[in-house]
Amino acid sequence: MSGRSTRKPGDLQTRSYSADLEQDIVRLLGASFEGGWGNEVFWRWKHATRPGFTPRDVFVYTDAGTPVACFHVAVRPLHLAPGLDLICSVGGDLAIRSDLRGIGLPRSFYLQSARHLIEQSVVLRVGFTDSETYHRVYKPKFGHRVLPTVTAEYRKILSGRALQAKLQDFGDRLRSRPLLQRLLKRGQMTVRIAVCGFQPCDLVLSPDSTHCTTELSRRPDLRLRVPYKVLASVRNGSSAALWSVAGGLVSGQIRIGGVLRIFARLARG
């Protein structure tokens, strides 16, 4: 038996924003976004206090008076080229109660909002998505196209806590490698990692778990000292990373101790 609802968008009532809906809208968004969406203060800032906001920028479907789906647009000029600014709408914050998914509400919202946007002289509709949603929804159902942007995200870890979490992830991935599994058969292995600017920590690998701790053991199996910049260049995956590692080894910024002990352990295994 299919769990899909037999209801249609026409069975629901449409409404635009009024302040009494805020709590329900935020609840809907919170239930739809993995990892949460935000609170009412954030919603009010993002939508109701936005320069140019009109209540018709918020589209709500209700069922017996209770909001069950919402969609938001923001109409704003976008700069496209020297001398060319066009009125565009950015769409998003789409949330649908789980039992009403798959009945065509996104398409309904799309068509319903189009009338409002045309009245506001909107020329282009834009939005943010991920590769999977683009290929599953936006391209085949709305005819949207992905723009080749030069936008990039640059990230750097600042706290020891976040670095340890990353090292633990790395340790988990490492543990699945056959060579390491062979090594770990003879017992757990402790790698002392000292990243310049952070507190040294021990990555403790055992056949079925990894943990990273700042409570240092007296005799780690392997010691590694590495500048954060080199770690980051490795994650950037460029050819520059090779040079960075080679340079670090030659200059002594990267130091590894205990390699012979590991080889001996491998030979014994």
Place this chain on the structure above:
Amino acid sequence: MPSHCTELPLPIRVRTFRSADTLPLVELANRCLAPYAGWVPRTAEYWLWTTLARPGVDAADVLVLEDDAEIVGYTALWGEGRVLDFVVDPDQPPRKRRALARQLIDAAEQRAQERGFDMLQFTLPISDQLVDTALRNSGYVVKQSEFFILGLLNPQALLQALANLRAARLTSLRIRSFVFELSPGQGPLLLTNRLILNLDPSLRVEDISDAAEYSTHCVIRIEVGSLAELIFCGRSIDSLLRQSQLQITPAAALADARTLLGALVVDTPWYIPASDRF
């Protein structure tokens, strides 16, 4: 408001935001973003809303780089270490700009650590090589992942705006009227399926979807999604012609149609600042 200052090699210093900075920051941001497409032109009202009024942003999270009383850069931090804006005066000489970028990155990291953020995350154009190098040299990991998508809602207004902008490139065309026959493709909505672009007596794009008869010397048939690819996504005319996603009739009009379509292309690189995210 008391202002916290970090003394750096004089006369450049990093200080926190003061209300009198709003207009200079807006002007600087607009100048820095000018080479890109996809950002919202800043006004004082918009900047204050998207930055200072944002829940979780404090005036002390906006760091201003000042060179002898002139503002040459600024950055604004938000919750969990997201950097909303990072702007360094594009008109500074490259060597100085690089040094300014480094100073501002260091100041942002210091502020992020004061706030207890685990991570700092900048959203910037990778094509700004100077800032890109400064960030990589400071140990930043680079990722390009998010998709920015676009759909044409009003092709008539778009063609009119583009034709107006590029009018000078159309003066030499022998053919003076072009008809665009648009099909919706996968889109659920097409406002108009036939537009005429007349170069004379004045440049005008009109909706002739309902016209029983019309006179033209060139018909351009294209799906609205393919038109978006041609204008905004770098898709070439040849590739569309080869794959029959674009038809131009009669064949004798091909050269002029190519000139027209080429003039409509927006090839500005797209960059969407974090402060403009929806």
